[in-house]
Amino acid sequence: MRISIFGLGYVGAVSLACLARDGHDVIGVDIDRDKLKLLAAGHSPIVEEGIIELMQQVASGNRFRVCESAEEAVLQSDISLVCVGTPSAANGSQDQTAIVRLSEQLGRALACKTGPHLIVYRSTILPGTVEDTLIPVLEKFSGKALGDGYDVCFQPEFLREGSSIKDYDNPPFTIVGCQSEQAAQPLKQLFGHLPCEYVTTSIRVAETVKYFCNIFHALKITFANEVGRICQALAVDSCEVMDLLTQDRQLNISPAYLKPGFAYGGSCLPKDLRAILHLAKQHDVEVPMLTGIRHSNQLHIEHALNIILASGKRKIGFLGLSFKSGTDDLRESPLVTLAELLLGKGMQLKICDPEVHLARLLGANKRFIEESIPHIGSLLTDNLDDIVTSSEVIVIGQNYAYMVEALKRRATQEQLVVDLVYVGDVSEIPASYTGVCW
Numbered sequence: 001m002r003i004s005i006f007g008l009g010y011v012g013a014v015s016l017a018c019l020a021r022d023g024h025d026v027i028g029v030d031i032d033r034d035k036l037k038l039l040a041a042g043h044s045p046i047v048e049e050g051i052i053e054l055m056q057q058v059a060s061g062n063r064f065r066v067c068e069s070a071e072e073a074v075l076q077s078d079i080s081l082v083c084v085g086t087p088s089a090a091n092g093s094q095d096q097t098a099i100v101r102l103s104e105q106l107g108r109a110l111a112c113k114t115g116p117h118l119i120v121y122r123s124t125i126l127p128g129t130v131e132d133t134l135i136p137v138l139e140k141f142s143g144k145a146l147g148d149g150y151d152v153c154f155q156p157e158f159l160r161e162g163s164s165i166k167d168y169d170n171p172p173f174t175i176v177g178c179q180s181e182q183a184a185q186p187l188k189q190l191f192g193h194l195p196c197e198y199v200t201t202s203i204r205v206a207e208t209v210k211y212f213c214n215i216f217h218a219l220k221i222t223f224a225n226e227v228g229r230i231c232q233a234l235a236v237d238s239c240e241v242m243d244l245l246t247q248d249r250q251l252n253i254s255p256a257y258l259k260p261g262f263a264y265g266g267s268c269l270p271k272d273l274r275a276i277l278h279l280a281k282q283h284d285v286e287v288p289m290l291t292g293i294r295h296s297n298q299l300h301i302e303h304a305l306n307i308i309l310a311s312g313k314r315k316i317g318f319l320g321l322s323f324k325s326g327t328d329d330l331r332e333s334p335l336v337t338l339a340e341l342l343l344g345k346g347m348q349l350k351i352c353d354p355e356v357h358l359a360r361l362l363g364a365n366k367r368f369i370e371e372s373i374p375h376i377g378s379l380l381t382d383n384l385d386d387i388v389t390s391s392e393v394i395v396i397g398q399n400y401a402y403m404v405e406a407l408k409r410r411a412t413q414e415q416l417v418v419d420l421v422y423v424g425d426v427s428e429i430p431a432s433y434t435g436v437c438w
Helices: 010-021 033-040 051-060 070-075 097-111 129-142 164-169 181-191 203-234 238-246 269-282 288-310 334-344 363-372 374-379 384-390 401-410
Strands: 002-006 025-029 064-067 079-082 117-121 150-154 173-177 197-201 315-319 348-352 393-396 416-419 432-435
Touching: 002 010, 002 070, 010 025, 010 051, 010 164, 025 070, 033 051, 033 064, 051 164, 070 097, 079 097, 079 181, 097 117, 097 129, 117 129, 117 181, 129 150, 129 203, 150 173, 150 181, 150 203, 173 181, 173 203, 181 197, 197 203, 203 238, 203 269, 203 288, 269 288, 288 334, 288 393, 288 416, 315 334, 315 384, 334 348, 334 374, 348 374, 348 384, 384 401, 393 401
Parallel strands: 002 025, 002 079, 025 064, 079 117, 117 150, 173 197, 315 348, 315 393, 393 416, 416 432
Antiparallel strands: none
16 A cells, blocks of 8 residues: 655654565655655664664655655655654643644645545544544645545554554554544554554544553552562562452453443442551552542543432332342442432432342441431332333442343433433433433
8 A cells, every 4th residue: 555654753663664674655744854755764863672673674665755845745646644752731732833834734735636636634633622623624735525536544553562562463442533434444454464453433433442451551550569569568469469360351351341331339349449548558558549539430420310300290109229230239339429409408208129128138338228328218119110110310320131121111301311321222212311321
């Protein structure tokens, strides 16, 4: 393929070398003339394992060339990969000056081109940037609407400094954000051979997932370091602790618990977090990330509360009360907390939970009911149909299929369904619908 690469920094230089190695006709474009001279002479502008040898190899074989002109590069290629920098501004916002200016140049170049062209943004950019900012710039300066001879995709890169060539050849996945499968087809030809899953999605999802991949990495590093500081204070081997923790691939290093939904609760997570935070405080160890977990969890409950209160309706039906489906444990259930907050606001509640039967509760769970929420018993009912028909707002707190079926049969357009667990397809539920965070 004929490919132009704009921005020959870290991502751009590695992409240029690897694409040229794979036999493509590559043009490298940058505003830095010193960088272009280095590349033309077969030298790498970055320091990276294997890149010096690879750059010399592809340069000696005349497999790429460099230029300063966006118009020349666009006219002599079929695909343009945009890899220019998007640094932080002084206030923490993203400085998009370079990518907007380049998009203006690309637009002018497209105005002169008669054949089809694909622009692929690879720079890390905030969600919505391509559709809200960059495509309008391309349309303005080209005088052509998107789809009139050119398409646009967003393809995030997942290259780690120090192992970027290996990561290029063995990515975790290939994600292409596009507005049509046809637009993404050239990228499937270009990257579909790689030994990973090839995924197409919307441009906004592709932009967003790149950010949260990076943030998740930062979160993991911070978590491990806070564990390390606590372990050090306790004279515990932190490396062994984390090694054992990561050996659990069913819960710890897995998709488990990584689905948007409602707050955590139950008999283990809240009390164990409190105990470790207290222990850290006793040893004068500051762990701000772990400390923030409880506050964030409480904010999520309040977020659900505000969604319900904003409806202006007062008759609330709860489908579920225990902290998760399949259990009768009400201890520190976020649904109980939400119910208490609604009762405090004067709302009328009815609750249905197939697992919670007060007469059968035993031990700590029974004591919790008797001491903390004795009035809940009067709100419980087994009559699911009554809750569905008599409530103005129906809160789905547990994912039982028969409850969803009841909503499909009996809910009305005047009602609001607030989903805390993501029950999936709700197209057959006639009521208004909102998710707690989707």
